[in-house]
Amino acid sequence: MADVDPLTESWTPIQIEVMQRLREWAVGFGELHRHLAGWMRLPVSDANALGQITWAAEAGTPLSPAELSRQIAMTTGATTILLNRLEDAGHVQRSRESSDRRRVTLRPTPAAREHARRFLVFAGAEIAAAVRTADPEELRVVTKFLSRITEATGDANQRLEHGPASDDTP
Structure with missing residues (x-):
């Protein structure tokens, strides 16, 4: 972890603009x-899950239910219920x-994939x-x-999964 306090660190105008554009893109x-x-x-939660399932399948790295749970920030139990709904509606296949x-x-089922493609x-x-x-x-630089x-977001999320250090608790 970098030893930088983002709240007290001096930011250049371009750094602020980049963070603003990332936020706008996320929104x-x-x-x-x-x-x-x-x-x-x-x-929305079902569409988000279906989108994650579809993108992963398109990339050749299909998801497991546990991986999907992590990506959509749901418990495995809630994800199972969501997947049951998607499967019953003909949007997802489990194999x-x-x-x-x-x-x-x-x-994704072929019908769901086609609907999302449209x-x-x-x-x-x-x-x-x-x-x-x-x-x-430009694409290489952006990539x-x-x-x-x-990677930095993943590192932060991994650190947060383990909770704050005992001296960091409020």
């Missing part, structure tokens, strides 16, 4: 999730694909255009920066 991304929920006629037959893999075609045109027209070097931010 906008959350709003897109809410629109996806409406598009798919699902509660046992690994040699460890206890491990369950989550995948949403992305409708809602994602501007985002796709922004990425496709960006200079390759490197976002990787560092993601």
